[in-house]
Amino acid sequence: MQWWDEYYRAVDGGQIEKFSTWYADDIVSRFGNMPVTRSKRALVDSLTQFFQQFVRLDHVWGAILYNGDLAVGEGVCSYTLHDGRKIWIPVVTVIERRKDGLICRSSVYFDAAPLFTQDNEAAHVPDAFMFAQAPGGTALRAGA
Amino acid sequence: MTGTNDTRWWFEHFEGVDARDMDRWFAGLSDDVVVRFSNWPVIRGKAALKSHVIEFNKLFVTISHKHGQLFTDGNLAAGEGVVTFTMHDGREISIPGTTVMEHRDGLIRRIAAYLDFGPLFAPAADNVTVSEPSTFMPRA
Numbered sequence: 001m002q003w004w005d006e007y008y009r010a011v012d013g014g015q016i017e018k019f020s021t022w023y024a025d026d027i028v029s030r031f032g033n034m035p036v037t038r039s040k041r042a043l044v045d046s047l048t049q050f051f052q053q054f055v056r057l058d059h060v061w062g063a064i065l066y067n068g069d070l071a072v073g074e075g076v077c078s079y080t081l082h083d084g085r086k087i088w089i090p091v092v093t094v095i096e097r098r099k100d101g102l103i104c105r106s107s108v109y110f111d112a113a114p115l116f117t118q119d120n121e122a123a124h125v126p127d128a129f130m131f132a133q134a135p136g137g138t139a140l141r142a143g144a
Numbered sequence: 145m146t147g148t149n150d151t152r153w154w155f156e157h158f159e160g161v162d163a164r165d166m167d168r169w170f171a172g173l174s175d176d177v178v179v180r181f182s183n184w185p186v187i188r189g190k191a192a193l194k195s196h197v198i199e200f201n202k203l204f205v206t207i208s209h210k211h212g213q214l215f216t217d218g219n220l221a222a223g224e225g226v227v228t229f230t231m232h233d234g235r236e237i238s239i240p241g242t243t244v245m246e247h248r249d250g251l252i253r254r255i256a257a258y259l260d261f262g263p264l265f266a267p268a269a270d271n272v273t274v275s276e277p278s279t280f281m282p283r284a
Contacts, residue, residue: 030240033260033274063244065215065222072215072222074244074256089183092242092258094213094224094280107224107280109242111182111260127186130178131244131256 001064003097004071008059016051020044024102031108043106053115056080059091062132069097076132079115087114088128151214153247154221158209164201166194174251181257203264204229212281220246226277229264237263238277 010019023040030036031050037043051057061075072094079087091110098104114123153172160169170190179187179196187193201207212224221244228238241259245252266272 028279030279033239033262036276036279063220063222065217065220067215070213070215072213072224072242074222074258090180090256090258092222092244094242105280107240107242109224109240109258111262113260113262114183125183127180128183130186131180131254 001066001071003101004061004064004066004073004095007095007103008061012058014051014056016044016047020047022103023106024098024100024104027102027104027106029106029108032110032112054079054081060129060132069099071095074131076128077110081115085120085123087123088125089114090125090128090131151216151221153250153252154214154216154223154245155211157245157252158211162206162208164207166197170194172252174248174253177252178254180255182259182261204231206230210278210281219248220244224280226281227259231264231268233268235268235271237273239263239274240277240280 007019007022010022013019020040020043023043025040026038027040027043028036028038029043031046034046037046057080058078059075061073064071064073066072072092074092076088077091079089081087089110089112091108094107095103096105114125117123157169157172160172173190173193175190176188177190177193179193187196206229208228210226210228214221214223222242224242226238226240228236230236239259239261241257243258244256246254263272263274
């Protein structure tokens with residue numbers, strides 16, 4: 001899953017204009033319970049707003065399953081907030097690519113609430129890392 | 145990896161959940177099952193899960209799952225879907241999400257559900273809903 005790793009390296013680089021080159025113009029995207037976006041422009045606008053919540057993000061992936069150009073990854077994302085706090089949130093992402101390699105849909109399933117609270121206890125997700133790595137500490141990659 | 149691509153266990157699990165028949169769906173779980181529901185603390189063991197489910201079920205009257213894309217390599221499966229809750233005041237709340245489960249030797253060993261349960265806990269007067277929860281479900 002080289003493309004998955006390359007894409008998320010770009011995402012974790014934090015430069016939206018760079019990683020949005022992966023997106024098809026008509027990409028359909030969902031982030032949690034937020035409204036679905038239906039174009040690259042709308043997604044970039046939404047991400048620009050979302051990225052204002054933190055100064056850095058880093059993904060660690062555990063299981064990744066795929067079937068051709070459709071893949072699902074289970075992991076955890078850490079967000080470093082403007083006040084220096086680091087928050088870990090478990091996440092699953094489903095990504096579909098077109099034949100030309102561009103991403104035509106992205107669905108991110110998570111609960112972003114810890115990013116929006118000042119209460120450290122409420123922001124802490126216990127055992128957030130638990131399923132971010134397969135037993136033995138290595139990522140599991142399986143697919144066809 | 146070992147295992148088969150027979151995914152009947154996946155659907156039987158959710159049929160039991162939707163029927164709210166704990167005996168039925170708990171029969172498919174290992175005693176040491178490990179469960180994550182979103183950002184909540186991880187639950188370890190069938191007994192702890194049972195207590196949790198009893199409390200969670202008090203929040204709503206019915207629960208039903210609609211299944212979308214299912215990925216599997218046999219022992220590990222991840223399924224995208226929408227879960228709909230009918231609340232005690234009659235409201236229906238649908239939330240999109242993905243569940244990941246591991247299944248070995250005929251039993252489910254771990255369940256991880258990734259979704260935002262926030263709308264279930266919002267005041268009814270706010271009428272919080274998720275727009276287009278079924279966007280990525282197969283068309284009927």
